[in-house]
Amino acid sequence: MSSHSKAARRFVANRERTAWHDKALYIVRSKRDRMAQSLPEWEQLREAASQIKQHTLSHLADYLEKFERNATANGIVVHWAADAAELNRTVEDIIRQHGGNKLVKSKSMLSEECELTPYLEERGIEAVETDLGERIMQLMHCPPSHIVLPAIHVKREEVGELFERELGTEVGNSDPTYLTHAARRHLRDKFLTADISMTGVNFAIAEEGAFAVCTNEGNADMGTSFTDLHIAIMGLEKVIPDYASLGVFTRLLARSATGQAVTTYTSIYRRPEEGKQIHVIIVDNGRTKSLHNEAHRNMLKCIRCGACMNTCPVYRRSGGYSYSYFIPGPLGINLGMLRSPEQYGGNASGCSLCYSCSNVCPAKVNLGEQIYAWRQEMDSLGVAAKSKKAMVKAMNLIMRHRGIFYAGVGTLPYVPRFVYNNRFNPWCEAREMPHFDTKSFNTLWKQGKIKR
Amino acid sequence: MKVALFIPCYVNVLYPQVGEASYRLLRSLGIDVDYPLDQTCCGQPMANAGYEADAKPLAERMERLFADYDYVVGPSASCVSFVREGYPHLVEHHHNDGRPCLAERIYELCEFIHDVVKPEHIDASFHHKVSIHNSCHGVRHLGLSAPSELNIPYYSKLRALLEKVEGIEIFEPQRRDECCGFGGMFAIEESAVSGCMGHDKVHDHISTGAEYITGADSSCLMHMQGVIEKEGLAIRTKHIVEILTANE
Numbered sequence: 001m002s003s004h005s006k007a008a009r010r011f012v013a014n015r016e017r018t019a020w021h022d023k024a025l026y027i028v029r030s031k032r033d034r035m036a037q038s039l040p041e042w043e044q045l046r047e048a049a050s051q052i053k054q055h056t057l058s059h060l061a062d063y064l065e066k067f068e069r070n071a072t073a074n075g076i077v078v079h080w081a082a083d084a085a086e087l088n089r090t091v092e093d094i095i096r097q098h099g100g101n102k103l104v105k106s107k108s109m110l111s112e113e114c115e116l117t118p119y120l121e122e123r124g125i126e127a128v129e130t131d132l133g134e135r136i137m138q139l140m141h142c143p144p145s146h147i148v149l150p151a152i153h154v155k156r157e158e159v160g161e162l163f164e165r166e167l168g169t170e171v172g173n174s175d176p177t178y179l180t181h182a183a184r185r186h187l188r189d190k191f192l193t194a195d196i197s198m199t200g201v202n203f204a205i206a207e208e209g210a211f212a213v214c215t216n217e218g219n220a221d222m223g224t225s226f227t228d229l230h231i232a233i234m235g236l237e238k239v240i241p242d243y244a245s246l247g248v249f250t251r252l253l254a255r256s257a258t259g260q261a262v263t264t265y266t267s268i269y270r271r272p273e274e275g276k277q278i279h280v281i282i283v284d285n286g287r288t289k290s291l292h293n294e295a296h297r298n299m300l301k302c303i304r305c306g307a308c309m310n311t312c313p314v315y316r317r318s319g320g321y322s323y324s325y326f327i328p329g330p331l332g333i334n335l336g337m338l339r340s341p342e343q344y345g346g347n348a349s350g351c352s353l354c355y356s357c358s359n360v361c362p363a364k365v366n367l368g369e370q371i372y373a374w375r376q377e378m379d380s381l382g383v384a385a386k387s388k389k390a391m392v393k394a395m396n397l398i399m400r401h402r403g404i405f406y407a408g409v410g411t412l413p414y415v416p417r418f419v420y421n422n423r424f425n426p427w428c429e430a431r432e433m434p435h436f437d438t439k440s441f442n443t444l445w446k447q448g449k450i451k452r
Numbered sequence: 453m454k455v456a457l458f459i460p461c462y463v464n465v466l467y468p469q470v471g472e473a474s475y476r477l478l479r480s481l482g483i484d485v486d487y488p489l490d491q492t493c494c495g496q497p498m499a500n501a502g503y504e505a506d507a508k509p510l511a512e513r514m515e516r517l518f519a520d521y522d523y524v525v526g527p528s529a530s531c532v533s534f535v536r537e538g539y540p541h542l543v544e545h546h547h548n549d550g551r552p553c554l555a556e557r558i559y560e561l562c563e564f565i566h567d568v569v570k571p572e573h574i575d576a577s578f579h580h581k582v583s584i585h586n587s588c589h590g591v592r593h594l595g596l597s598a599p600s601e602l603n604i605p606y607y608s609k610l611r612a613l614l615e616k617v618e619g620i621e622i623f624e625p626q627r628r629d630e631c632c633g634f635g636g637m638f639a640i641e642e643s644a645v646s647g648c649m650g651h652d653k654v655h656d657h658i659s660t661g662a663e664y665i666t667g668a669d670s671s672c673l674m675h676m677q678g679v680i681e682k683e684g685l686a687i688r689t690k691h692i693v694e695i696l697t698a699n700e
Contacts, residue, residue, distance in 0.1 A: 009644040042603035313631045352635030354588035359601035375502030392498045396506040399493035409465050430647020431678025434466045441464045441471035
């Protein structure tokens with residue numbers, strides 16, 4: 001059994017919770033549908049986004065250097081990091097030069113990817129997540145289970161209990177408004193005493209040397225307004241040509257992610273205020289390698305909206321933690337395979353090939369088709385499941401020989417049903433076996449029993 | 453016009469009545485249809501599991517079996533979609549007679565009737581409530597209906613055909629084209645999630661008030677029928693060709 005299959009089984013065992021998780025995410029998918037249906041030009045927008053990304057990725061070095069030039073001219077300090085270790089070191093160096101040890105972060109999956117927070121914490125730098133969902137996960141000492149809705153798997157009663165312990169809220173009070181206010185007070189104190197702020201980057205605009213950060217809670221803006229050092233970290237695929245292209249993406253991002261017309265805050269950082277600093281760190285960490293992978297380079301078009309997770313019938317019923325890579329769902333299956341098939345190949349089974357993910361993707365990334373393609377590579381990569389391979393080889397042998405196939409089929413009606421319809425057959429876990437009680441169509445045709 | 457019936461392996465073995473109804477339906481529409489003997493598998497299960505190369509000899513066998521027909525028509529959307537999308541890069545073509553490869557001549561049965569035959573009338577009656585099962589490959593690869601994710605006008609080739617049946621009442625589940633969880637080897641390898649998806653899907657169909665779940669994919673129907681029997685539910689599955697040839 002694959003790692004995903006095992007973990008998914010544990011999640012599904014609690015049917016009530018599974019149904020709740022599925023429904024919560026399907027509501028997000030439905031909101032996204034209403035938004036997509038309300039824009040007549042929706043499909044053109046997706047096509048435009050896909051082509052802009054295609055163009056940018058095929059001229060990536062030029063656009064990155066253009067961004068660096070223009071950002072530098074604006075007074076932003078640009079750094080480059082080849083991998084996670086270099087990113088973490090660079091962040092630490094910038095903080096050491098500036099001074100201070102209190103950092104407020106807005107959501108960044110790149111930070112998760114590079115395990116930046118534990119790196120900083122080990123070095124005496126407090127790194128506080130300020131996105132509410134992320135903060136909940138940080139207080140729970142757990143990773144996010146979704147890239148946009150990090151605490152989607154946590155029930156409000158559980159948040160209530162967590163806040164009782166961590167923030168001293170009233171016992172038994174899980175009213176969302178009450179808990180949100182408590183979190184706000186708690187975070188307000190963190191903002192007021194912070195030395196440094198960190199954000200991700202949704203889009204880096206080459207032509208302007210500026211970058212856009214999209215949030216719903218205004219936490220990124222709060223952090224960057226209070227502190228005089230702002231460190232922004234970005235994967236190198238985040239660059240886009242100009243403001244006109246930004247318009248395409250901001251129209252797609254929130255509609256796809258949460259079913260909002262636009263994120264509540266879309267802030268464009270262009271130059272630091274007098275006496276303040278902005279540093280941008282451009283991170284590779286395997287992205288150049290992905291770009292060289294012709295079959296899978298499309299993954300770099302992803303704008304991290306999470307729509308593929310919300311629509312994925314498997315993700316909704318198995319939860320973010322059933323995937324061994326830190327990003328779950330169709331996106332995570334693909335990115336995990338790009339990172340390391342040996343380590344993350346166990347996720348590839350978590351897909352029924354329904355292709356809904358490919359259809360919701362605002363950048364038209366063919367996620368489902370790429371999972372199919374990865375499966376074709378798994379055997380030669382040495383990460384295919386042996387039992388599955390044996391089944392395929394046996395099936396193939398039978399199907400290649402019509403004599404064996406029809407002789408075998410002919411005996412099936414005589415095999416007692418309990419032989420195959422039992423608890424040792426994985427099919428029968430949730431289903432009865434079909435009934436083998438008739439002659440095949442082929443036989444009926446041969447015997448002239450199909451009325452011509 | 454020479455038309456061949458493609459009856460996929462599991463339909464051949466488990467649901468001969470679907471093959472029989474397919475044949476009868478095409479004949480009733482005035483089509484001269486043949487069944488090339490000893491068909492087995494198109495190779496889809498192997499390919500979806502990650503062994504496309506194992507599907508190659510099966511694909512070559514299919515090409516040979518159906519070499520002489522203008523149209524090849526099968527009552528299984530996912531098998532047809534695999535032939536259409538998978539065969540062009542699996543099979544080398546050296547036909548000198550200029551006949552296009554199988555991928556270009558193969559049709560799912562409803563698609564063929566809707567797009568090629570285009571009958572005004574279908575001689576069938578079915579005085580029952582049915583819920584359409586929009587199967588993933590049928591919807592998202594063959595375009596049998598408008599995928600719910602896209603902003604394109606609603607259409608459904610299955611519904612258009614069913615509407616020609618006398619006495620029928622047609623419904624669709626709330627999540628109109630969510631996967632039922634079959635997915636070939638997925639049903640075994642991820643049996644817990646697959647079973648949960650099947651349960652949810654069958655209940656979505658039941659909540660329409662329908663007596664039957666119908667669709668163009670026997671594989672989804674087989675999976676859901678298994679769930680129905682296991683849970684003892686009050687709904688049944690019936691392939692769409694059985695309804696398009698029904699007289700009840």
